[in-house]
Amino acid sequence: MFRSALAFISISLAAGAVRAGDVAPDPSRVAALQMEAGLAKKPNIYLLLDPERRVLEVKSRGAVLDTVPLIGIEVISQQPIMGRHLPSHPPIPAIWTVAQGSFDSERTVEAPTDLKPAPKNDKDYDAGDSPDVGPAATPTPTPEAPTSYRSRLDNGWDLWVTDTLPPQTRWQTLLAAVRDGWRRLRGRGQNHIPAITLAMRDADARRIHHLLRAGMPILVTDEM
Numbered sequence: 001m002f003r004s005a006l007a008f009i010s011i012s013l014a015a016g017a018v019r020a021g022d023v024a025p026d027p028s029r030v031a032a033l034q035m036e037a038g039l040a041k042k043p044n045i046y047l048l049l050d051p052e053r054r055v056l057e058v059k060s061r062g063a064v065l066d067t068v069p070l071i072g073i074e075v076i077s078q079q080p081i082m083g084r085h086l087p088s089h090p091p092i093p094a095i096w097t098v099a100q101g102s103f104d105s106e107r108t109v110e111a112p113t114d115l116k117p118a119p120k121n122d123k124d125y126d127a128g129d130s131p132d133v134g135p136a137a138t139p140t141p142t143p144e145a146p147t148s149y150r151s152r153l154d155n156g157w158d159l160w161v162t163d164t165l166p167p168q169t170r171w172q173t174l175l176a177a178v179r180d181g182w183r184r185l186r187g188r189g190q191n192h193i194p195a196i197t198l199a200m201r202d203a204d205a206r207r208i209h210h211l212l213r214a215g216m217p218i219l220v221t222d223e224m
Helices: 005-020 027-040 170-185 202-211
Strands: 046-050 055-060 063-069 072-076 094-100 149-153 158-162 195-199 217-220
Touching: 027 055, 027 094, 027 217, 055 202, 063 202, 158 202
Parallel strands: 046 217, 158 195
Antiparallel strands: 046 055, 055 063, 072 195, 094 149, 094 217, 149 158
16 A cells, blocks of 8 residues: 655654654644645645745655746735735645636647548448548647736635736835726726736746646645
């Protein structure tokens, strides 16, 4: 029977600290290890987001298959100036699951490479017949993955992948709020769902786009 190495590690860490009389291990760290042990029991791929190290890891069975370095990570909430408030952070550590990803709505069905007409009057064509089959269908080209996209999480938040974090200084935030206010006066303003925003290189954003599909679990280990 397969026994997760992660489960063994989490137990041994806690036991080692008690035997040595040292400070007990960080409860959140132990909780994160136990959560990953549950994910590692299955051969499926899962993602691990570590805000402290600023990395997003692609893992399976506890092994790192790929590592995506993050330029930055922030909680973003776009709301009107009046009544504006920052949303409370979701509990961490936690396992978030993608409820709806941009990849799910962009799947395309490729057309067949050739077309064959159905027999007429229930009579097959002779081998020597050359029916007019019309022009051959052109396969649908696969679109290039985007560099900025949002995926809906099961906790009600969004996961936003982009190349640059929105403005964070007080002056930049004020200018963004003023622009948003003018848009709202013109009836063009929007309230976006709070989003965990991951800034990364364009190549990395394209590379992981297909992973952020419905059902993909994301283990978040530390506070942002």
